[in-house]
Amino acid sequence: MGGWVHGQGIPRAKMKIGGSFDTREGRDVDRMRHACDIVGPDAALFVDANGAYTAKQAVRFMWKVRELDISWLEEPVSSDNLARLCLEVWRHQRWLRITTLAAACNLEISGDCAPHMSVHAAAATPNFRHLEWFHDHVRIENMFFEGCLNPQCGMLRPSTKPGNRLAIRTGALEKYRVA
Structure with missing residues (x-):
């Protein structure tokens, strides 16, 4: 911490x-x-x-x-x-409905899990409160993806370009292959 x-x-x-x-x-x-x-x-x-x-x-x-x-x-x-x-939910396919419902009830939203994958949707949400920064999630994302963000002054600044700008590190995943 x-x-x-x-x-x-x-x-x-x-x-x-x-x-x-x-x-x-x-x-x-x-x-x-x-x-x-x-x-x-x-x-x-x-x-x-x-x-x-x-x-x-x-x-x-x-x-x-x-x-x-x-x-x-x-x-x-x-x-x-x-x-x-x-109210604290993180599912991309339901994000808009959930955040709209929360806003109607004057509730804020917290983004949970996979911060590098979540930051763009969270940044576009008016009633967004914070994005959780779990050590294990960040460590795993950095191991397996190129392009992870680095907090500056406690904030993530997502790219303004389309997509999350992450690229899979296939070599890093190979040793975890099961089948």
């Missing part, structure tokens, strides 16, 4: 919480405090509970960490609980 925020200038970082399904809240509180110390006061910390809580547990947990000023809580409840689910 510190490398992204301080090294690449990304003004926000996200971490997973709720992995113990509410049995180790104290551990998550400690991890969140530690993450805030690492990223510092000038960066935002986002958390993703992956549906680990009931609605009441999520409210209670976030009240416990209110002094940390968490600016984004993703999927606090199960995706089966659509009435209370934080």
